[in-house]
Amino acid sequence: MNIFGELSKLYDEIDTLYAAKEFDARARGFARKEAEWRRKRELNDHAYFLFMFTRLEDRIREQSSKLIDRKQTALRNWKARSVWDILPKEKDSAGIHFRNRVALLTEKGSTDYNLIMAYYKLRNTIAHGGDFITPISIPYVLNDMERLHKVLKS
Amino acid sequence: MEDNALSKEHLINHIEDWKKRILDLYSNIGEWVKDDRQYSVKTTRTVRMYEEYMQKFDIEPQNLPAADILKNGKLILSVKPFGLWVTGANGRLDILSEKGSLILSDTSDRFQKPQWRIFSPKNRGKGIVFTKDYLLGLLKQK
Numbered sequence: 001m002n003i004f005g006e007l008s009k010l011y012d013e014i015d016t017l018y019a020a021k022e023f024d025a026r027a028r029g030f031a032r033k034e035a036e037w038r039r040k041r042e043l044n045d046h047a048y049f050l051f052m053f054t055r056l057e058d059r060i061r062e063q064s065s066k067l068i069d070r071k072q073t074a075l076r077n078w079k080a081r082s083v084w085d086i087l088p089k090e091k092d093s094a095g096i097h098f099r100n101r102v103a104l105l106t107e108k109g110s111t112d113y114n115l116i117m118a119y120y121k122l123r124n125t126i127a128h129g130g131d132f133i134t135p136i137s138i139p140y141v142l143n144d145m146e147r148l149h150k151v152l153k154s
Numbered sequence: 155m156e157d158n159a160l161s162k163e164h165l166i167n168h169i170e171d172w173k174k175r176i177l178d179l180y181s182n183i184g185e186w187v188k189d190d191r192q193y194s195v196k197t198t199r200t201v202r203m204y205e206e207y208m209q210k211f212d213i214e215p216q217n218l219p220a221a222d223i224l225k226n227g228k229l230i231l232s233v234k235p236f237g238l239w240v241t242g243a244n245g246r247l248d249i250l251s252e253k254g255s256l257i258l259s260d261t262s263d264r265f266q267k268p269q270w271r272i273f274s275p276k277n278r279g280k281g282i283v284f285t286k287d288y289l290l291g292l293l294k295q296k
Contacts, residue, residue, distance in 0.1 A: 012275040016254030023250040026199075026222075027229040118241075134206045135237025137246055139257060139278040144242070 003055055004146040011048045011138055015041060045136045046126050052145045053123045056116075057098070059149050064101035065091040067154035105152045112151070115144060162211045168264065169203075169216060172238045172245050175260060175268050179247075180221045183233070186286040187223065193293065196222045201235050223293070230296040233258065244268075251296065258284055 001009075022037035069089040075081035088095035098120060106112045119141070122134060180197055187193040197219040204215035223231040236246040236257075243259035249272075257273040259281070271281035272288065282288060 008275075008278070016275070019248070019250055019255035020252055023229075023232060023252055023254075026232055026250070027252075133204070133209065135240050135246070137236070137240045137242060137257065137259070139273050139275075140240075140242030143278055 002146075004052065004142060004149065007048060007052060007055075008142050011044070011142075014044055015138070018044065042135070045138050048138055049136050049141055050123060050126060052141060053119060056119075056145050056149055057123075059152060060098070060101050060105060060116075061091045063152055063154040064096070064104045065089050065093075067104055070154065105154070112148060116148065119144075160207065160211070162213065165207055165211055165213060168238065169208075169213070171265060172235075173216070173218065175245065176218060176235060176247070179268070179270065180219065180233070182286075183221060183223070183289065186289055187293070190290075192225050194224050194227075196224065198222075203235065203238070205237060205239055207239055225293070225296060230293065249292075256292075257281075 018037055018041045022034055022041065025031075025033035025037055068084055068087045071084035072081065072087075072089060075084065078085075099117060102113055102116050102120075106116070122136070125134070180195065184195045187195060199220050199222065200217040201220050202215055203218050207213075208215070218235040220235065221233040222229050223233070230251060232250045234248050234250060236248050238245045240246045240259075244262050244264055244266075245260045247258045249256040249258055259271055259273060260268045261271050261281070262269040270284035272284050273281040
């Protein structure tokens with residue numbers, strides 16, 4: 001099982017448990033408890049989103065770095081190589097913005113590019129002190145991230 | 155949704171459309187179960203909607219109805235709005251029970267005829283069309 005499969009299983013276990021508790025509180029008429037469990041589910045969604053995004057981000061960094069390294073090594077003509085030579089090949093280098101790394105792997109403005117950018121924006125909102133108010137549907141996100149992880153290659 | 159395509163008016167229209175779709179859905183659910191006297195549907199309780207776009211564009215929080223399905227007076231399923239602006243769907247609700255949650259999403263395009271599909275942990279892909287038969291099958295398990 002790959003990492004997304006593992007995350008999916010773990011997420012489902014926790015969300016199922018919390019949802020059952022939310023339902024139980026509702027059935028008993030405990031409105032505040034119900035709201036608490038709903039909030040826990042929302043926070044859980046955000047946590048798993050961030051976790052999944054880090055896996056995708058790592059993949060993008062790894063593949064874009066491989067591509068840059070390959071081009072720097074393989075292109076003999078310095079004019080053709082020059083545009084690659086100015087890019088850092090290290091995976092963790094801050095010398096190339098994340099959006100540009102994505103643009104090396106999928107066409108800028110394409111559906112996948114826009115999807116990744118939307119997730120990147122959401123990731124930044126959550127990671128930099130956002131209010132956790134965006135509803136995130138993890139099953140869709142999981143499908144997207146798993147697919148993108150597979151298709152984004154150098 | 156692209157931020158530069160948004161306006162407060164557009165968002166309000168989208169919210170009103172969402173409310174209507176929810177009420178139509180509950181109306182259908184009521185119709186589907188009405189022939190079996192064991193079941194009844196109540197929509198008296200609400201869920202607060204105050205998503206990011208609403209806060210950004212200074213739109214007041216909304217109260218959306220939830221639908222409780224009872225069997226012989228006991229709550230067995232609860233259909234609760236989860237969110238409108240959710241990735242991959244034109245609105246999503248949760249169907250809660252003692253066993254957890256199923257996802258009920260409208261997979262239609264914005265302002266088009268709703269296409270409700272159920273997604274479960276074992277069926278994350280295309281989902282199953284939400285029909286009377288599906289709901290009655292689900293109720294029989296409770």
